Amino acid sequence: MxxxxxxxxxxxxxxxxxxxxxxxDSAATAQKPQVVLDALLGYYSGGAANVHRAQHLPGERATRAFEASRLAAAHWLNAASSDEIIFTRGSTESLNLLAYSLEETFSAGDEIVISALEHHANLLPWQQLARRKALKLVVLPLDPLGAVDLHQAATLIGPRTRLLAVSQLSNVLGRWQPVRELLALARAHGALTVIDGAQGAVHGRHDMQAMGCDFYVCSSHKLYGPDGVGVLYGRRAALAQLRHWQFGGEMVQQADYHSASFRPAPLGFEAGTPPIAGVIALGATLDYLGGLxxxxxxxxxxxxxxxxxxxxxxxxxxxxxxxxxxxxxxxxxxxxxxxxxxxxxxxxxxxxxxxxxxxxxxxxxxxxxxxxxxxxxxxxxxxxxxxxxxxxxxxxxxxx
Structure with missing residues (x-):
């Protein structure tokens, strides 16, 4: 049975x-275990408060729980540090963050490489960046089984490639992609690498240090967690190349009327009030999954x-x-x-x-x-x- x-x-x-x-229809969004519902209710019923900004007990309690989830996400992905974990509102926002924050690193004629199977979330941010900066968007074809054709990829990823962005697991074809081989091709030309793990993160634990990508994105709502929360992993050296893309709130270090300075990652890329309850509940989700x-x-x-x-x-x-x-x-x-x-x-x-x-x-x-x-x-x-x-x-x- x-x-x-x-x-x-x-x-x-x-x-x-x-x-x-x-x-x-779990590939669209997954149902939630009871521990997630308990975490959401616990945060709201126990006294909601903003994070990182208050010295009072509710704020301190919320901040501890919020940062515990960052540690849980770093452990889940085997990141080198919790500072390599940025919380967003989903994979789509994570990919848009990267497209805008990396924009100044590109020059006209540079190439961005994606695959023919990408979800719109890992196509449109790069497509629109290519249009804004006069870049070339290169599309890797698929083989008959539904995987990126590595032979053709080896000829299309070249010295003008500045970034490779590919899905780990296709949301349509359900096929694991040859990520390690593609990452090696991109690294040989010094390109940055982005892995869309929205589907892949649901099926097995993925070790970021072993994988060797620069950035990895996934969404809580597909991973049995609450919606409105995403995880953006970035290698420390790769995160240092990002420019701030949203402004306000805790991401500010100093500000006057005519200038400002900003925090580095992760807080520098979490402008405004984050999805606090959802992040805390994501931590409960990862604890639940880790216990299976x-x-x-x-x-x-x-x-x-x-x-x-x-x-x-x-x-x-x-x-x-x-x-x-x-x-x-x-x-x-x-x-x-x-x-x-x-x-x-x-x-x-x-x-x-x-x-x-x-x-x-x-x-x-x-x-x-x-x-x-x-x-x-x-x-x-x-x-x-x-x-x-x-x-x-x-x-x-x-x-x-």
Whole structure:
């Protein structure tokens, strides 16, 4: 049956099941364990206060909890120091922060390299930076399996490359990308490197010191934590190249009417009141995840994924996008529109995602207007997939 031993930890999953809903959209946002809800309520009910700015007890207590989450994030990613962790409002803001803060390091004609599978969040900030600074945006093609083609990457990453920004795990194709090889190609030319870990961070622990990227971004809401919080890791030397991009609040060291000086990272890039409750709750999330048996989680996800892929392969007319490694599968059905199929699945209580998945250029390159995506969390079980396949069969019968 592929039962999940962690399902009872997620009240949202239980509530949805009570409404007859089967949640298979965790790649968009994950449900939250009870410890996250407890942390949010604890912060607000115990007396909310701003961080870093007050000498009173509520402010000191909030600051300690906030900075404890920074330590937890640094430990989770094996950063060299908690000073290498900047809290943002999500992966999208982290990537925009980098695009604006690094802008002055580029000159006309320099090249930024991305891949053909990028989420809009790791495409548009670089696209718009290229437009502002007359840079060349280089797009790495994919191989037939849905991974960046390393042979072509070796010819496209060159002496004019100033930055490489690629996803660790595709949110559409579900395939781990050859990040280490791409990082090595970029480093050989002295380029800065950015890894979009919004999907990858959910599946396994990733060691920043071993990986060797300059920057890594991920989002709390996909990692079973609260929304409105992101983590931007940056190597100390790479962080020193960033220029401040938002101004006000605690990021200021000294200010008069005509000039100001600013703090270095991390506080220098956390202007204004941060998402305090969310950051504290992210710390609780990481503590929860760190207490799980990682091998058991990974084995459960792998078994569910195999069941998902086998069920899709057993049905006529279903075309899988790429060859996914983990946790999700995107597919189309011959002769059917994905939105029609998603509508019928939704009417039967099956929550999946349909559309371009914030990757329009990838979909266009595949000749598709959209696809259905089923994505799994550690709380899903075999019964969820059985309900999905039953609803899929009924939907296909109706539409055909």
């Amino acid at each position: 592929l039962d999940s031993p962690w399902r009872a930890d997620f009240p949202g999953i239980l509530a949805l099941a009570g409404e007859g809903q089967t949640y298979l 048996d990682a091998a058991a989680v990974s084995g459960h996800e792998a078994a569910l994924h195999l069941k998902l892929l086998a069920g899709l392969a057993a049905r006529d007319g279903i075309q899988l996008l790429g060859t996914p490694h983990v946790a999700l599968a995107s597919f189309t059905v011959d002769g059917l529109h994905s939105s029609d199929l998603a509508h019928l699945l939704s009417e039967q209580g099956i929550a999946v995602r349909a559309g371009h998945h914030c990757a329009m250029p990838l979909m266009n390159s595949l000749g598709l207007s959209g696809a259905i995506r089923v994505s799994l969390g550690l709380y899903n079980d075999g019964a969820d997939l059985e309900r999905f396949f039953s609803a899929l069969d009924k939907s296909l019968e109706l539409l055909r």
